[in-house]
Amino acid sequence: MHIKIQVKPPVGDQIMNFMDIKLNICDFLSNNMPNPIGISVITEIRRVANLPYSCPIKGNFAYTIKNSTFSNKILPPYTPQFIKFNFSLNLFADSEPMAQILLQGSTGR
Numbered sequence: 001m002h003i004k005i006q007v008k009p010p011v012g013d014q015i016m017n018f019m020d021i022k023l024n025i026c027d028f029l030s031n032n033m034p035n036p037i038g039i040s041v042i043t044e045i046r047r048v049a050n051l052p053y054s055c056p057i058k059g060n061f062a063y064t065i066k067n068s069t070f071s072n073k074i075l076p077p078y079t080p081q082f083i084k085f086n087f088s089l090n091l092f093a094d095s096e097p098m099a100q101i102l103l104q105g106s107t108g109r
Contacts, residue, residue, distance in 0.1 A: 001025050002090040003038070007083045018085070025091070026055040040074035072107065083107055 005019040021034060029052055033039045045051065049065040052058070072079075087103040 001028060001092065002088075004086075004088045004090075006086045008085075009080045010082045015086075025057070029057075030054050037074055037076075041070070044068055044070060044074075075107070 001023055003019060003021045003023075004017070006015050007018045008015050019035070019037065021038065023032075023034070027033075028038075028042065031039065031042050031053075033042060045065055045068065046053075048068045049063065051063055051065075084106045085104070087101075087105075089101040090097065091099040
């Protein structure tokens with residue numbers, strides 16, 4: 001799995017890589033995340049989803065994430081007050097692309 005977050009601060013045109021992580025889906029499910037934002041995200045997803053807490057992942061089963069909310073509490077204190085962001089999540093099976101989730105938005109602190 002590959003998670004990438006790019007941000008554009010309120011001043012300037014430069015887009016910055018905020019997070020760029022490749023990890024095993026089993027590590028993600030078991031909350032073995034390499035950074036605090038990732039831990040906060042998986043904690044919120046677990047609250048509103050029917051994802052397993054470890055591998056194996058069931059085939060032919062509909063996993064859902066409903067009514068999820070992320071607040072500024074997951075952002076580091078040095079995050080600018082208003083940022084535009086692009087979030088991408090790419091899932092792979094045996095190095096072959098399997099699914100992609102793309103989100104665009106903005107936030108305020």
